Amino acid sequence: MFMAPDPGLARLRVSTRAVLGVGLAVAVTAVAGLPLPAVIAAGLAALLALFTVADPTVRRQAVTTAALPAVGLPVLALAAELHGRAGPRDAAFLAVVFCGVAARRWGARGNALGIFAFMMFFAAQFLHALPGELPVLTAAVLTGVLAAALVRFAVWPLERRDPPPAAPTPPGGRGLARPATRQAFQAVVACAFALAVGQAVSGERWYWAVGTAWWIFVNTASRGETLVRGFRRVLGTGCGIAAGLVVAVPLHGAPAPTAALVAVCVFGIFYTAPLSYSWMMVCVTLMAGLLYGLLGVLHPGLLTLRLEQTAVGAMGAALAVAVVLPVTTHAASDTWVRGALECVRQCAAASARRLAGDPAADPAPHVAELEVVLGRLRMSVAPLLHPLSPLRARRARARQIMVGLDDCARQVRGLAELAADPDASHDARLITACRRVETAVGRLMSTGPGAEQVAEPAAVTAHPAPHPSVDRALAHLHDLERSLATLAAPLRGHPRAPARV
Incomplete structure (x- = not known):
C-alpha cells in the first residue's frame, strides 16, 4: 500500500497539506479557548473542505469551498434544534440524506455540498450539540473552512495550471432515470433501515449505522460496487477497531500523543483514499477512537458497538441496492465501455484531421478523457474482478475487456504524440487507417444480434516512408485495429457467457 x-x-x-490544514484549524480554535467539541468540529470542517472539494479548476474549488458553510451551518442548526426530539x-x-445524494446531479460541487451537509448533521449527533452551543460551533466550522481555504489556495496551492478533465457522468434522463435521483431513493431506504436497526442496537450511537450507509453510496453507481464498498468498509472498520484497542484505549485520551496520532490518521486518510477504501477506513476508525478518548468516553465496548453499527449500515445499503431501483454492474460498466470507445473514436477522428493538415484538431484532450473514463470503468468492474466473486465467466469477460481497452489506450497515446509531428502530416495511409479505426469503433458500438462484425485489421503494406514517425503511427493504428477486433467477442457476447478469445 505505502510502496505504491x-x-x-x-x-x-x-x-501533508491536509495535516497542515486540519492542524491549523485545531490550533486556532484551541488557542482561542473554544471547548473541545468546538475544536473537533473545526478539525472535521477543515478535513471535509480539503477532502470533498474536487472541482476541476482552482476557481471552481474556491467557489465550492466558500459555499460549504452556507449549506452546512443551517443543517447544523437544524440538528441542534431537534436534539432530543427523535x-x-x-x-x-x-x-438531508435524500437532498445530499440528489445534489450529485450537479457534479463535483453538488457532491461536495451534499457530503458537507450530511456530515454537519452527523457531527451534531456525534458531539451531542445543543441549541445553546450553536454560536461556538458556528465559529468553529467557519474557522475550519477558512483554515482549509488558506492552506489550499494561499499557503500550499498544489493544483496544476492545466486542470485534468472532469470525470464524465453516465447519461441520464428525467426523474428516476437520472442516476443521482435513483441513488437518492436507495440511500434514503438504506439510511432508514440503518436508523431503525441502529437505534434498536444502541439508542445513543445509532448515527454510526446511518453514517456507514451514507458513505457506502459515495462514488458508487451499481449494485456490485455498493456491495463491494460495504464489504471493504466492514473489513476496514474491524481492522481499525483492533488498532484502536491496541493504540487508542491505552492512551486514555492523553492530549499530546493523541493529537500526534490523529495527525497521522489524517495523513493516512488522504494518502490511502485513492488506493484502498479498506485502508482508509482503518485510519478513519482509529481516528474516531482517538477522538472518543479525548472526549473521555472511550472503552473496548464502545469500539465493539461501532463494529456492530457498521455492519448494520452495510446491511442496509446491501438491501437497498438489491430491492430499490437496482442498477446491475453490467448496465453501469456498459455505459463506461461505450464512453471509452467513443473517446477512441474521437481521438482517431481528431488525429485524421490533424494529419490532413488541420492545426486546430488536437487528439490530446480525448486521450486525457479516455484515461478518466477507464479509471471509472475499473471502479465499475471491480466487483466482477474481486477474488471472492463467484461469477467466473463474467470475471474472465470483464478482464478481457479491460485488457483490450488498456491496449487501445496505449496505442491512442502513441498516435496522439505522433499526430503532433508536422512531418507526419499529409500521409494518405495514416488518414485512411484513422478512418478504418473510426469505422471499427462504430461497428463495436452498434447493438443487436444482427450487428455487423468488426473486421480484422488490414495488413500493413510496405511503402517507402518519408519520415520514421509515419511507420510508427501506422504501427499504432494497426495495433489499435487489432485491439478493437479482440473486443468484438466479449462485447457482443452475453454478459454471463464465457469470454472468447
Whole structure:
C-alpha cells in the first residue's frame, strides 16, 4: 500500500497539506479557548473542505469551498434544534440524506455540498450539540473552512495550471432515470433501515449505522460496487477497531500523543483514499477512537458497538441496492465501455484531421478523457474482478475487456504524440487507417444480434516512408485495429457467457 507508485509525489503532498490544514484549524480554535467539541468540529470542517472539494479548476474549488458553510451551518442548526426530539430529528436526517445524494446531479460541487451537509448533521449527533452551543460551533466550522481555504489556495496551492478533465457522468434522463435521483431513493431506504436497526442496537450511537450507509453510496453507481464498498468498509472498520484497542484505549485520551496520532490518521486518510477504501477506513476508525478518548468516553465496548453499527449500515445499503431501483454492474460498466470507445473514436477522428493538415484538431484532450473514463470503468468492474466473486465467466469477460481497452489506450497515446509531428502530416495511409479505426469503433458500438462484425485489421503494406514517425503511427493504428477486433467477442457476447478469445 505505502510502496505504491506516487507520480510527482502527488498523494504525499496532498496528505501533508491536509495535516497542515486540519492542524491549523485545531490550533486556532484551541488557542482561542473554544471547548473541545468546538475544536473537533473545526478539525472535521477543515478535513471535509480539503477532502470533498474536487472541482476541476482552482476557481471552481474556491467557489465550492466558500459555499460549504452556507449549506452546512443551517443543517447544523437544524440538528441542534431537534436534539432530543427523535421523530422530527430522524425525519430531518433522512431528508438531508435524500437532498445530499440528489445534489450529485450537479457534479463535483453538488457532491461536495451534499457530503458537507450530511456530515454537519452527523457531527451534531456525534458531539451531542445543543441549541445553546450553536454560536461556538458556528465559529468553529467557519474557522475550519477558512483554515482549509488558506492552506489550499494561499499557503500550499498544489493544483496544476492545466486542470485534468472532469470525470464524465453516465447519461441520464428525467426523474428516476437520472442516476443521482435513483441513488437518492436507495440511500434514503438504506439510511432508514440503518436508523431503525441502529437505534434498536444502541439508542445513543445509532448515527454510526446511518453514517456507514451514507458513505457506502459515495462514488458508487451499481449494485456490485455498493456491495463491494460495504464489504471493504466492514473489513476496514474491524481492522481499525483492533488498532484502536491496541493504540487508542491505552492512551486514555492523553492530549499530546493523541493529537500526534490523529495527525497521522489524517495523513493516512488522504494518502490511502485513492488506493484502498479498506485502508482508509482503518485510519478513519482509529481516528474516531482517538477522538472518543479525548472526549473521555472511550472503552473496548464502545469500539465493539461501532463494529456492530457498521455492519448494520452495510446491511442496509446491501438491501437497498438489491430491492430499490437496482442498477446491475453490467448496465453501469456498459455505459463506461461505450464512453471509452467513443473517446477512441474521437481521438482517431481528431488525429485524421490533424494529419490532413488541420492545426486546430488536437487528439490530446480525448486521450486525457479516455484515461478518466477507464479509471471509472475499473471502479465499475471491480466487483466482477474481486477474488471472492463467484461469477467466473463474467470475471474472465470483464478482464478481457479491460485488457483490450488498456491496449487501445496505449496505442491512442502513441498516435496522439505522433499526430503532433508536422512531418507526419499529409500521409494518405495514416488518414485512411484513422478512418478504418473510426469505422471499427462504430461497428463495436452498434447493438443487436444482427450487428455487423468488426473486421480484422488490414495488413500493413510496405511503402517507402518519408519520415520514421509515419511507420510508427501506422504501427499504432494497426495495433489499435487489432485491439478493437479482440473486443468484438466479449462485447457482443452475453454478459454471463464465457469470454472468447
